[in-house]
Amino acid sequence: MAKKTKQAAGTPAVVALTAAGVPFTTHAYEHDPAHPSYGEEAAQALGVSPAQVFKTLVADVDGVLTVAVVPVSGSLDLKALATAVGGKRAAMADPALAERTTGYVRGGISPLGQRKRLRTVLDASASGHATICVSAGRRGLEVELAPSDLTTLTSAVLAPIARS
Numbered sequence: 001m002a003k004k005t006k007q008a009a010g011t012p013a014v015v016a017l018t019a020a021g022v023p024f025t026t027h028a029y030e031h032d033p034a035h036p037s038y039g040e041e042a043a044q045a046l047g048v049s050p051a052q053v054f055k056t057l058v059a060d061v062d063g064v065l066t067v068a069v070v071p072v073s074g075s076l077d078l079k080a081l082a083t084a085v086g087g088k089r090a091a092m093a094d095p096a097l098a099e100r101t102t103g104y105v106r107g108g109i110s111p112l113g114q115r116k117r118l119r120t121v122l123d124a125s126a127s128g129h130a131t132i133c134v135s136a137g138r139r140g141l142e143v144e145l146a147p148s149d150l151t152t153l154t155s156a157v158l159a160p161i162a163r164s
Helices: 012-020 038-046 078-084 095-102 124-128 147-154
Strands: 003-005 025-028 054-061 064-071 090-092 119-123 132-138 141-145 157-159
Touching: 012 132, 012 141, 012 147, 038 054, 038 132, 054 078, 054 095, 054 132, 064 095, 064 124, 078 090, 078 157, 119 124, 119 147, 124 147, 124 157, 132 147, 141 147
Parallel strands: 064 119, 119 157
Antiparallel strands: 003 025, 025 141, 054 064, 054 090, 132 141
């Protein structure tokens, strides 16, 4: 069962949320390194639909690193991501480069509090939820917040970038 807390010290994502003064809740759970999907593991641990838990992916769009935030119930449509930011071609970024650039480890990359702020696209399905969960900056820690707050804090574009 996930443990609910108002704040969890330490991660840059939580620090950024606290500094911004937006309402959020952190959810900590015991991460299982053997689980095949970080996002599905989080949805199961939190007891919420995978459509409400969003994964943070880093892609290269025409040579520019771009963050895509999509529901764990689907996958990223790279062509749609490129279109959303006015690009022509997108590919998944090298995982080591994504980790170095964001300051987070794979499976714990948060769209918030990144070392280098990257342009961000949030899947349009997020607006159908009162709150969504995204990584709080480490494996086993999610943050729940309003999609509008995530959009504002990351200067995200809202676009249909996920495939079911």
